Amino acid sequence: MIALEERMAAAIAALILDPAAPPVRHIAVGAASPIPAAACWLVKKGGHPVRLSLLHKHTGNPFTEGTRELFDLTGQGRIDLFFLGGGQIDGQANINLIGTGDWPGSKVRFPGSFGSAFMYLMTPRTILFREEHSPRVFVPRVDIVSAPGVSPPGVFRRGTAQGLVTGRCVFRFDPARARFTLASVHPGETAENVRASTGFDYDEPADVPATPDPTDQQLALLRGPVCDEMLETYPDFCARVWQRRASDERAA
Amino acid sequence: MIALEERMAAAIAALILDPAAPPVRHIAVGAASPIPAAACWLVKKGGHPVRLSLLHKHTGNPFTEGTRELFDLTGQGRIDLFFLGGGQIDGQANINLIGTGDWPGSKVRFPGSFGSAFMYLMTPRTILFREEHSPRVFVPRVDIVSAPGVSPPGVFRRGTAQGLVTGRCVFRFDPARARFTLASVHPGETAENVRASTGFDYDEPADVPATPDPTDQQLALLRGPVCDEMLETYPDFCARVWQRRASDERAA
Amino acid sequence: MALENLDALAASVPDGALVALPPDNSLTPAAFARALVRAGKRELRLVGVPVSGYATDLLIGAGCVASVQTSGVSLGEAGFAPCFTRALAAGLVKVIDATCPAMHTMLQAAEKGVPFMPLRGVIGSDILAHRPDWKVIDNPFAASGDPIVLLPALQPDIAVFHAVMADPDGNVWVGKRRELATIAHAARRVLVTVERLTDRNLLDDDRLAPGTISGAYVDATALAERGTWPIALLDEYGFDAAHMAEYAKLARSEDGFRAYLERYVLTLPAQAAAE
């Protein structure tokens, strides 16, 4: 039994290691991002030399200037890849972390933009992720733009979304056309299903491949050393996905 | 026998404590300023509650962000008083720490401006000091302006020179008129002497008082606890003025 | 530097003050926030540096807050911030949205005493459209058009955080949470709660000085044992996930939140509750 979170982590890991993309030396993972964190650890524990900066790791956090150091690192051009989710994401890869309805979220208020309005423009590669794949999340046009998917010429921007990993599929993003293409659907899903669950338009090849299952080696890494690294920062996630609790393993 | 350095320190201390000036809570002393440092310690050891930030104190230096912290402190408006010297100082209180002749000091090159171009404008009070009182130092117009004595309206500026303490006398400065007035001459000097030794024009009262001698209490403080505080930072100065060496008193 | 009682320290905060608070992973003054609730403060304008969590949600729920300028309000793994969300929907609190590096930049401008600082990114975000106090200029150093955002200096009236130790000179040890120095430098008044006191001067010790904020910036301190609880404090104590989950659950309703206040804030010293 492969958990959806495991599938998504493996799909993200595949995007990270995409040989067509620029090499990744330093990846940062923001708050409340357990699936991308798992993907990064999967890459690292799989033997790929990569520096991970996990902002919300309580101990062994690499920063001595708090979150400012992450944003300065990014400003310096040292962060190659970042992850963003979204309360809403649209077909131009705009993300909305603020809320629905009128500003500042008259229908549903989300927590806020965090660093997205900066990171999305200043990082060479961003991988978008959102487990819930529904027309409520993937909309034709976000109600509020926390961070824009593309920018007009002349606006300083280092990169855009590389892709979008959801609970149903993987999209790739083409910044020149500001448009997603369906890259693969997870086992159990179909292209039709994805189309029906997606509020924005996108391109689709004639044959849509299935997202590959995580390999046995990947599953072993996720359930062992990856979970070990994540227990402290994401106890609820580890308990839910892998039925492991830090408190079972050591005195509180 | 009162050393000239002791007279100057006492004269600076009197300016620091001038009841007509705004109260001083936090004084910073830059590099290579032993006489102002002695004046500050004299004020503090004399029982006046004042915070001293001595940049070049090797141990017990209050900063954890180096000299930047001093300039940031000043930017924040937390430094009430600073000291500046000058290779040349003119009658408008312009100071030159760069050199004489053409830029950047074609005749004599001085070490450089250090923080003067910032501190002079951003500190509510600056006390100028220079032991050598000669037409070579006190010129009609500095060859190069490291930091201007006054600024045109509209230029953000928190303060100007309060006065100038030399090896011969004390001047007060009036920023509205951009002009010095002789306030007192040190024992052994005359108003005529000072005039002959000064390259710039200045005002002079009919009767020029003598700079008061340091009191016995002040001399005792200077030679005892003040010297104790300064031994580490200014070993040569303490040896020259007070014939005391740190190495005589402890193992190196 | 004055050493005060925690509740006296909280009482010294004027209604309406602009108060900077660190986020839930950086020495949050949680006990102080509970003391502010006990003191019945009103109309506080909170600043999340750069985001907001438990302390902000608690203060909003207790009716102490007029506005919050922040890049996000959340309880982390425990979910959305329930009081913030409810108060915003009811129009009881105003949110001034920012993005994390903009919060840092605005405070650094105040730290350096400059009226503004630039920041890359942000252009194209609706945040910019809702911040009339942020300006876009053409980068004067670029050969051709290069729009860049300028952010004004943000000087909090008061910054509050928790530290591990305070010495007799008011120096406080925050360890690797060096970023707190920026709010200490930027704010007009700095209040620090501390886990314990120490006799030795923290800046005189080359091992402790790097993690020390000079007493030059600290206006008053108060002892508050387990002062960040339920949030972790460096390697001193861990995060109390069970308590945060209990808070998140109770705060989902007005009644539940009142029960939380009764149980943990209004009647009991927080540290006793934490045992």
Added chain:
Amino acid sequence: MALENLDALAASVPDGALVALPPDNSLTPAAFARALVRAGKRELRLVGVPVSGYATDLLIGAGCVASVQTSGVSLGEAGFAPCFTRALAAGLVKVIDATCPAMHTMLQAAEKGVPFMPLRGVIGSDILAHRPDWKVIDNPFAASGDPIVLLPALQPDIAVFHAVMADPDGNVWVGKRRELATIAHAARRVLVTVERLTDRNLLDDDRLAPGTISGAYVDATALAERGTWPIALLDEYGFDAAHMAEYAKLARSEDGFRAYLERYVLTLPAQAAAE
């Protein structure tokens, strides 16, 4: 992170590189400067952060330097910097004058990845007239005219400093000399000489982390015992005033400077000379 031999580390610096050096009170890489002399480097463009001292004067005297951007060059109580003064008069080195907070600000702009930052003051100084790369704009946040200086980001090719310890991950401990983090963040390449190695991870220890610069910024390290000598290193060893006076005296003449090089730089390992 690679651990190299001191002379190999110095040899890795390309001729013509823009090299940032801390001043004589902040972990000056003095042994590294002597190794640069031995390596025969040429046309280096030095950056004093924010001022320059022994290492810069030595490198200028040895003919390694084309220019120095700084707010001051001096040997402190030992007086003017003799090689700098002589080389400037002879037209052998170019000085690009700045003022201390401007050096910090330009490096902080590079640290934050912004093209410029403002600074108060400076207006009316002739420094501004000789810095065509500095601009004055009207503060966009002021109601009426308010000229303010904008400084461009300054990104050194290489930053070099000395640290007390390095760990196997390339993290280095600089204690309270936290300002060195800024040149580490701002520079393209960071070389660190260290007094000694340690096995434990410096960032994992809450007591050592505050004074640690992450290996994320460090490209290579080399062991250099007494690496700041004759300058003090925190509480590890003191300032060698007698040696600095000897340097100041010898360097007053070309012949004397050559004798200094023979005695302390070219033939002997510096640490042996220091015993």
